[in-house]
Amino acid sequence: MEQEKFDKIEQEITPRTPYVKNVLKAFFVGGLICTIGHAITYFYIIFFDFTEKTVGNPTVATMIFLSMLLTGFGLYQKLGQFAGAGSAVPVSGFGNAVISAAIEHRTEGFVLGVGGNMFKLAGSVILFGVTSAFVVALVKLILVSTGVIEW
C-alpha cells in the first residue's frame, strides 16, 4: 500500500517527458550536424582530392576536432542538454564523451587521470562495436565458406 501510494505520487510529481518535442529537437540538431559534416565532405573532395569512398575518415577527424573546441569551451554540454540524442549520436558526441572525460580527470594527473579515464564513457561503444563487428564478420565468413551466400 505504502509503495503504491509512493509510486502514484511520484508519477504525479515527475514532469512528463515531452516525447514529440524531444524527438523533433534531436532530429533538427542531428540533421544540422550531419549537414555541416556533409559540407566538410565537399570541402575535402574539392580541395584535397579525396574520393567519395575515402572522404569519411578526414570528415570524422574534423568533426572531432570541432567537438574538441566546443567541449573545451563548455558549449557542447549545453547543446547536449537541448538536443539529447541529436548531439550524442553523431560522431562529435563520441568525441565529446572522450574529450570531456579527459578534461575532467586532468587534475588526477596524465597517466592515471587522463589516460585511465579517457574511455570511461566511450569505451562501451568501442567494446560493443568491435565485438559485434567480429561476430557479424565471422557469421558472414562461415556463411560464405559453406556456400550459403556470396561476398
Next chain:
Amino acid sequence: MIFMDFLFAFIIGGLICAIGQVLMDVGKMTPGKTLSIMVVAGSIISGLGWYQPLIDLAGAGATIPITSFGHSLTQGAIAEAQKHGWVGVLTGMFEVTSSGISSAIVFGFIAALLFKSKGKVN
C-alpha cells in the same frame, strides 16, 4: 543537384538521431546504452549489406552518426576476411575506422593540456 544532396544528409542524419532519442525517451535507456545499441545495429545492417547504399544516398548523413562506426568496423573485418580468411576477421577490424578513435585520443589529450575543467555540467 547539390541541394538535394544536403537535404538527404539532413533528413537521414536527423532520422538516425531521432531513433536514438526514441530509444532514450521511450526505452528509458542511458545515453551509453543507446549508443552501444546503435553501434551494434550499424554493424548488423552493414553485414547485411544495407549500409553502403545509405551512405551513397545520404553521404555524411550516414557517415557522421555513430552507426557508421559499427559499419566501418564490420567492413574492415569483412574486407580482410575475404583476403586472409579466419585471421583477417581480427586483424582487419580497425583498418577503416582508425580515424575516429585515433583523432578522439589525440584531440582528447590536446584538450586535457589546453582546457581546465569547469566542473560537471550535468
